[in-house]
Amino acid sequence: MTATILDGNALAQKLRADFKTRAEALAAKGTRPGLAVILVGEDPASAVYVRNKVAACEKASFHSEKIVYPADVAQDVVLRKIAELNADAKIHGILVQLPLPKHFDSDLVLEAIAPEKDVDGFHAENVGALMQGQPRFIPCTPYGVTKFFEEAGVKLKGAEAVVIGRSNIVGKPMAMLLLQAGATVTICHSQTKDLAFHTKRADVLVAAVGRPKFVTADMVKPGAVVIDVGINRLPDGKLCGDVDFDGVKEVAGAITPVPGGVGPMTITMLLANTLEAAERSAK
Numbered sequence: 655m656t657a658t659i660l661d662g663n664a665l666a667q668k669l670r671a672d673f674k675t676r677a678e679a680l681a682a683k684g685t686r687p688g689l690a691v692i693l694v695g696e697d698p699a700s701a702v703y704v705r706n707k708v709a710a711c712e713k714a715s716f717h718s719e720k721i722v723y724p725a726d727v728a729q730d731v732v733l734r735k736i737a738e739l740n741a742d743a744k745i746h747g748i749l750v751q752l753p754l755p756k757h758f759d760s761d762l763v764l765e766a767i768a769p770e771k772d773v774d775g776f777h778a779e780n781v782g783a784l785m786q787g788q789p790r791f792i793p794c795t796p797y798g799v800t801k802f803f804e805e806a807g808v809k810l811k812g813a814e815a816v817v818i819g820r821s822n823i824v825g826k827p828m829a830m831l832l833l834q835a836g837a838t839v840t841i842c843h844s845q846t847k848d849l850a851f852h853t854k855r856a857d858v859l860v861a862a863v864g865r866p867k868f869v870t871a872d873m874v875k876p877g878a879v880v881i882d883v884g885i886n887r888l889p890d891g892k893l894c895g896d897v898d899f900d901g902v903k904e905v906a907g908a909i910t911p912v913p914g915g916v917g918p919m920t921i922t923m924l925l926a927n928t929l930e931a932a933e934r935s936a937k
């Protein structure tokens with residue numbers, strides 16, 4: 655028996671159909687959802703992601719603005735731009751593409767975004783709201799993962815969930831969402847002793863480590879739901895996840911592929927958060 659493949663492109667398409675209806679209802683009230691994306695530097699991967707985000711906005715007939723700065727731009731210039739966007743009624747969501755160059759204080763930049771426009775959910779106020787179980791904006795990647803659980807009817811109450819990775823943008827918020835859904839959550843990371851001991855107990859396994867094919871079949875419980883958040887570029891240019899897909903799909907009950915899994919859902923939930931922000935502003 656091989657695993658059910660959880661198709662992120664298909665799920666993204668399904669959700670985006672509903673966004674279109676909601677965007678049209680807003681347009682009738684004179685509001686068009688607007689997203690501003692700030693990119694600093696010429697990292698080619700970042701440039702591709704930003705282009706995809708802007709294209710997704712256009713497809714959904716959202717307004718979007720892309721602001722690109724050279725890598726050596728002064729932090730103050732970016733902070734002033736954020737202040738301007740905070741006050742701009744056409745803009746409901748602001749995203750600063752990470753990582754920022756080394757001379758930036760990322761936390762300071764993220765805290766400069768108005769919390770009600772923080773569609774990434776990275777502002778401390780929004781992180782706090784999520785921790786308290788009153789989310790305002792759920793970070794897009796973990797949010798997208800919860801949509802896979804809904805779609806596949808994954809029962810999280812009482813489930814053993816293991817998250818590998820403890821980043822602020824994926825691991826921590828993911829663990830919090832699983833906890834709030836009633837799972838028993840273990841967060842593993844680079845200092846974890848005997849990783850396989852933990853992963854083999856997981857009914858739900860989320861890999862967000864950033865190491866190609868890190869999770870192998872022998873680490874997975876038969877029938878587990880395996881979510882691969884990794885996007886690693888191999889020397890041959892191909893994308894590859896944190897999970898050894900070919901091996902693990904023979905053991906897992908369900909699995910997300912890379913590409914075509916979590917990635918498209920991340921962008922979809924960015925649209926969802928931007929739409930939500932626009933709806934709140936129109937109330």
Ligand SMILES: Nc1nc(=O)c2c([nH]1)NC[C@@H]1CN(c3ccc(C(=O)N[C@@H](CCC(=O)O)C(=O)O)cc3)C=[N+]21
Nearest residue numbers: 703749750751752753774794913914915917918920921
């Ligand atoms: N402030 C901020 N917010 C982010 O959400 C953010 C960020 N910074 N920095 C970079 C990461 C990365 N990220 C991806 C989104 C979609 C795909 C995606 O759609 N991937 C496609 C493949 C795309 C390709 O072929 O390169 C897929 O998995 O099928 C990938 C990566 C958002 N990020």
